[in-house]
Amino acid sequence: MSADVRAQHMADPMFGTVFTEHMAGVRYAEGKGWHDARIGPFAPLPLSPATAALHYGQAIFEGLKAYRAPDGSALLFRPEANARRFADSAARLSMSAVPEETFLAALEELVAVDRAWLPDAPGTSLYLRPFQLATEEYLGVRPAVEYLFGVIACPVGASFPGGAAPLTIWVSDAYTRAAPGGTGAAKCAGNYAASMAAHTQAREAGCDQVVFLDAVERRYVEELGGMNLFFVLDDGTLLTPPLGGTILPGITRDSVMTLARDAGHRVVERSYTLDEWRADAADGRLREVFACGTAAVVTPVGTVRSADGEFTVGGAVTGPVTGGLRTALTDIQYGRAADPYGWTRRLG
Template sequence: MDIQVMPIDPARLRPPLSDNYGFCIHFANRMFTQRYTRGKGWHDARIEPYAPFAMDPATAVFHYAQLIFEGMKAYRRPDGNINLFRPMENARRFNNSARRMAMATVDEEEHLAAICRLIEVEHEWVPRQGDASLYIRPTMIATDTTLGVHASASYLHYVIISPVGPYFKEGFNPVPVYITDQYVRAVHGGVGEAKTGGNYAASLYAGEDARQKGYSQVLWLDAIERRYVEEVGAMNICFVYDGQRIVTPPLTGSILPGVTRKSVIELGRHLGYEVAEEMVDVYRMLDDVKAGRITEVFGCGTAAVIAPVGKFGFHDDEIAIHDGEPGPVAQRLYQELTDIQYGRAPDPFGWTYTISVNGH
């Protein structure tokens, strides 16, 4: 890919943050963009100053929601270089989402090369603190400017980056999760497995309702029987039985195939845990929590990595998990994963992709 690096006015350059990152509040000085036109393919790849887009009111994304995105992170290694974590998994998922939304696909190697080039140019924005990282948001939107319900013939693909601290204000402390059987997020045969904006829009009303009840996240159930556990709003979900067996719902087409979820399955087995993908009945699950058969529950995703769940709310019931404290399995997985991501420990799986910015 021939990427043109556009000049930036020195007066517009902002120094990288050194602390108080929040989560995706502040963005680096530059972004990557390229455009797609049917019959021409992808063109005009650039790294240019971060700035608003000027878009026609009739732009297709505003009306028909052809939009996909990804969530990735870059981690500062002890030697000063930068790790990406399983970036080709994200690139493949980006294309899978594009196909489901009838959008153009990208060359996955070029997509990764564009992300790496942007980070090389803006590498000072990658935090050096051990609990902070650089969040990477690749996005694609439909850009046709004629109204009509059909797939767009033109697209904008862009990448923005932001230094971030912990996703949840609780940090690694357990988060409270509310289970809803009143609202649904996605149905089999729909777009639940695509990382598209409409899935998240569909979750907001229930999310606000849960926050008013004092919970951080919503646990979604299947849309047909409203009985089988699917995922949390920002994470996949895992249950630990008797401290040794990890169970997560299978990929049935209505939940996101998480990269961290896949890594937890592989790492868990490597560490000697029994790991299974099984349907989880919410009523049996809650009985197992109350009886002590389920000893831990945790979410997993790029933003939070591993997030212990301290309690469930369901109807008028509130059920504590592991006395509201992080459990040993979640703590071990979190430590093992983050040590690999930050380059503090060997990577026996070949998951990390290192960008050299430190001369070695």
């Protein structure tokens, strides 16, 4: 592809719509292990109609980004953590785990071969999507014995059209995301398929995202469709729902907690009800709310809407804690600030 055509594709792409020219792939077969690792053209996958993933849902994925540093090098942010979570997701779905070194090598080699797709405009990055699916041809309820691990990439800007503008979110009272003993802590495709109906309701209500409550009592706030939540109280405390097996252990979530503690904030993991959220917003005890994840990084939540009405938090503007944490995190990700945590992996 010519540089001019590539530049046209990279000009303000919508998230997840324009893909680089190559993809990484590694095969697994029982008795043979992981083999046939290669970088090839981005192309359709030849799959049988009897492919196990299509019928029984053994499919997982990850998401992380490569950032262009001021010196022109590429930086991966905490890829080892993604590799560990990927293995945990595989274990939950009884899939053969990809070795960490294979996972990391696939990322690095794909970024190297498609380096020209790493954007340099402010706020842009190269989003990397590792995935694994059961490719065995069979119909029967048991773990597959053949898998494909792959990585694709796409240049991205802001995850939401408004950039870091405060989100309006819809409280789902008809659907739940995960239940105790389920797959809430795994990054599996089925979790996202199950959330689509709630996302449709959110869009119909004019909202950017949906927030789910717990599946048992329908009282406790858990997470958004693809992001973790934080609540900033008037004494500077950051409160976030505990993981407990029903919430995805976000890598951005963990990073925010570390940065917040080092900035002098008290960080508390505890259950928080929708009623508390509404009451604390009304009396001013709750100053800010933000969501965080790989795609949206740290994004403020301004308005909460439900069948019972709506309320706002902190004047529906980006608060100082939210903005400060976003800046601190992105400065490390883009190599604009020192990384005392060893989070970034420089690719040269």
